[in-house]
Structure formats: C-alpha cells, structure tokens
Amino acid sequence: MFRNANYIYTVYQERNFSRAAEKLFISQSSLSLTIKKAEERIGAPIFNRSVSPIGLTEFGKKYIAAVEEMRRIQNRLENDIYEINHLKQGHLSVGAGNFHSTYLLPLALSPFREAYPKVLVDMHESTTQELLKKLDRGEIDLLFSNKHLPEKQYRKFVICHEFTVLVVPEKYCTCPEIRQQARTREELSRYPVQQLENHLLPPVFLTNFQQTPFVLLRPGNNSRQRADTLFLEAGFQPSVVLELDQASTAYRLAASGLGAAIVSNLMVRTMEPPQHCCFFPLEVPHTEQYISVYFPKEAIMTKAMEEFIKIARIAIPAVL
Incomplete structure (x- = not known):
C-alpha cells in the first residue's frame, strides 16, 4: 500500500503532477502512470483530479495522514539510533523567520556545530505560519519564534x-x-x-x-x-x-x-x-x-534537540 508513498506525498505537497515530476526527476507521464497503478492496487482514488490545483479525496486525506505518521515514526527511530551513537551522527532541523535565521540562529548554530560536527543541521526559513505547518507535519524539529503558541500543544523554552x-x-x-x-x-x-x-x-x-x-x-x-x-x-x-x-x-x-x-x-x-x-x-x-524554541508535546525530544536548546539559551543571550 505504501510502496509509492514518496511519489504520492510529493504530488500532495506540490499540488501539481508536472512540478512533482520535476522534483522527483522523472517524466510526468511516468509519475501519473505510477500513481494511477498505486490507486488501482490500493482500491481507492487518492487524488481528486477534477479540481485545480489537484486535491485529495476523503480516502486520500487518510492516506496522507498515515504517510506523515510513518515519517514521524521513522524520524523517531532514526533519532533513537543517533542518540545511541552519542550524537556521532544525526540530524537536526530548525525553522525560523528571516530576521531570526539571519542574526540570531547563527549565534547558536556555530557553537553547536563545533560541539557536534557530525550532526547534520538543516535550517528552514519562512513565515511562522508556514513553519508551524512544517513543525506539525514533522518536517522540522524545532521552531524558533517570538510568537506565543498554545501551551497545550507545544513545549516552550525561552531563549531571550x-x-x-x-x-x-x-x-x-x-x-x-x-x-x-x-x-x-x-x-x-x-x-x-x-x-x-x-x-x-x-x-x-x-x-x-x-x-x-x-x-x-x-x-x-x-x-x-x-x-x-x-x-x-x-x-x-x-x-x-x-x-x-x-x-x-x-x-x-x-x-x-x-x-x-x-x-x-x-x-x-x-x-x-x-x-x-x-x-x-x-x-x-x-x-x-520572548523569543523561544518550540516543539510539539507529542514529539520526542532527541539528544540533538536538547543540546541545541542548551547551547542557544547560553550563546544567544551572551552576545545580546
């Protein structure tokens, strides 16, 4: 059922077969045929092709939710492995707005990279609204923001x-x-x-x-x-x-x-x-x-996340 999940999820993200095909480095006809066969194999349509941009059917919404849950499980498992290796390898994804990513985040990223050079750090720069969507989908681990987020949904660590x-x-x-x-x-x-x-x-x-x-x-x-x-x-x-x-x-x-x-x-x-x-x-x-770091309460705090927050709470106020 999830054999072609990556192709399907890319089309969902792009809302367009042509753009998704370019992102996947395959032809549009090949992508369309692959997804059509996947829908036939599953026994239900995933995409509503009668609207523009393309949308999801009711089953498609459930399918995408399942894919996102699988991705979260995979990320948790990978992070567990990284923690076992004492951060000798790993991944950390941080989201922030334009000003914070330009002037504040580097104050924490530099010492973090020095302490854990083999941890791959990925930074996403966008609006808080877009970054919140990525945080909820598990596409980023931490959100760096001055916006107050609901305490029932997110854990908060004040930076400055x-x-x-x-x-x-x-x-x-x-x-x-x-x-x-x-x-x-x-x-x-x-x-x-x-x-x-x-x-x-x-x-x-x-x-x-x-x-x-x-x-x-x-x-x-x-x-x-x-x-x-x-x-x-x-x-x-x-x-x-x-x-x-x-x-x-x-x-x-x-x-x-x-x-x-x-x-x-x-x-x-x-x-x-x-x-x-x-x-x-x-x-x-x-x-x-307050400028704070947020992550969903349902998410597991990895060692990389924990160490980054510790460093940010020391390094950023020290300079400011």
Whole structure:
C-alpha cells in the first residue's frame, strides 16, 4: 500500500503532477502512470483530479495522514539510533523567520556545530505560519519564534526577551522636546525590560507621531498585531505608506527616510545602524515578548534537540 508513498506525498505537497515530476526527476507521464497503478492496487482514488490545483479525496486525506505518521515514526527511530551513537551522527532541523535565521540562529548554530560536527543541521526559513505547518507535519524539529503558541500543544523554552522600539527618520523629529526623549542604539541594546518598567528609560508616547507616515508589517503578522494594539490605545490610526512581510525591510526603509517603523530592540542591536534616525522605547507590557524554541508535546525530544536548546539559551543571550 505504501510502496509509492514518496511519489504520492510529493504530488500532495506540490499540488501539481508536472512540478512533482520535476522534483522527483522523472517524466510526468511516468509519475501519473505510477500513481494511477498505486490507486488501482490500493482500491481507492487518492487524488481528486477534477479540481485545480489537484486535491485529495476523503480516502486520500487518510492516506496522507498515515504517510506523515510513518515519517514521524521513522524520524523517531532514526533519532533513537543517533542518540545511541552519542550524537556521532544525526540530524537536526530548525525553522525560523528571516530576521531570526539571519542574526540570531547563527549565534547558536556555530557553537553547536563545533560541539557536534557530525550532526547534520538543516535550517528552514519562512513565515511562522508556514513553519508551524512544517513543525506539525514533522518536517522540522524545532521552531524558533517570538510568537506565543498554545501551551497545550507545544513545549516552550525561552531563549531571550525583546521589546519594541520606534525608529523615526530625523526629518520627522523636528520638535526639540521629542528629540530629547530619543535614545542611542547602545542604550536600547544594553538596558533590560526592567529599565522600561521602572521608567529608568522613559518611553515616548505614540500620540507625538500622529502626523508621521509609518512603514508597517502586513495585517496578521504577530508584530503588526502588537503595533495595532499600541495605535488603538494611543487613540489614532497611523498613516501607513507601505506594508511589508519582513521587519528587517521596514527597518531599512525607515533608515532611508520613508517613514517610521516599529521593530525589535534586537534588530536595532544587531543590524547595521542607520545614519539619520531617532530611537524611542515604547510603553510595556504590549512591547515586551520572548523569543523561544518550540516543539510539539507529542514529539520526542532527541539528544540533538536538547543540546541545541542548551547551547542557544547560553550563546544567544551572551552576545545580546
């Protein structure tokens, strides 16, 4: 029944016979014939070919679920073998968004590779929504994210915390009183959240920037949701000149003078500093969040996962 499971699963992933055939390095006609024979042998159709892109039949959904469960079992067995060998070989797959995979994950991956050079590390870079799907399907082992996930479904290991910073081009900071509230990159990088809570690093009020254009992330993004909450509490709708998918792009556009951006203090800390921008801390608690590593509670924590989390919890905060 599962003789051609890899072919069938690839078609399911690609939703297209032609793309699946290219990925499998076989002809489309050969792939179509193989799957047709597999369906005849099983005794039920797996794919609904009457819709575009192709979908799954009711039986097909059960078949794919069984294949994914088999893959999880296979991964667990392989990881058990790796643990027996004391991580002399193995595999670890980590997912993260653009900023985290570029600036934070390398801080943990480098010492992990030094400690376990024979463990193959695979990194997936995408949106949290897409990475969550991969995590649930068992395609990645760990998810590196600042989004809060349900505790009933996922185990959580906090790596570090961050808070939100308002980055404003100097040309929009013409009021002397407001400019006096601006902080340097070093101050925002050095001070912990407790400094904000105790007002040792006084926050700026968003109402001072009602006439300022903003560069924000698209609706639905975790950071955009927090920004919308801040604007709602400030009592005004911002003038949004551009919506983006990546916070790092918003930061660069703010540096170019296009408009103000709301980003993480870790981004201000790690990315190249803009020349003509003012930095302002914002009110907590809406601006504070934690960057954590997640994996499904039903999954088994392998030795590779355990060691990576240990290293990440030491290496990343040490640099930040």
